[in-house]
Amino acid sequence: MHREGSDPENMSAEDFLCDFCHQPWSADRPFVEGHRGACICGRCLTLAFADLAIHFVSDQLREGEACTLCLEPKPDAAHWRSPAFENTIACVNCVKRAAGVLHKDEDVDWRKPDRAIDTPE
Numbered sequence: 456m457h458r459e460g461s462d463p464e465n466m467s468a469e470d471f472l473c474d475f476c477h478q479p480w481s482a483d484r485p486f487v488e489g490h491r492g493a494c495i496c497g498r499c500l501t502l503a504f505a506d507l508a509i510h511f512v513s514d515q516l517r518e519g520e521a522c523t524l525c526l527e528p529k530p531d532a533a534h535w536r537s538p539a540f541e542n543t544i545a546c547v548n549c550v551k552r553a554a555g556v557l558h559k560d561e562d563v564d565w566r567k568p569d570r571a572i573d574t575p576e
């Protein structure tokens with residue numbers, strides 16, 4: 456998400472906030488973008504990936520909700536709900552896609568949490 460009141464023509468790093476924890480982008484907090492400026496940061500992604508892909512803990516969409524990152528309502532899919540902002544939720548597809556993007560990015564020091572590293576893509 457973009458910080459409220461930020462100038463879309465003149466965005467700086469601090470104007471990009473993770474939708475799931477509302478912390479700004481920084482060198483040690485890499486971001487992956489979804490649709491319409493929605494973002495998830497590496498720290499939230501670690502939590503989300505561990506829950507969904509390692510512990511198989513998931514949440515379900517509530518009435519009228521959709522994934523914050525792809526905007527698709529997928530009632531049957533596993534989702535990860537932000538512990539901080541409970542109207543913010545990501546589907547397992549987006550979490551895995553974003554984790555794959557960050558994991559492969561050589562400029563970013565982020566790896567999928569434990570065990571899942573051995574999971575074939």
Ligand SMILES: [Zn+2]
Binds near residue numbers: 474495
């Ligand atoms: Zn975050």
Ligand SMILES: [Zn+2]
Binds near residue numbers: 522525550
């Ligand atoms: Zn999604």
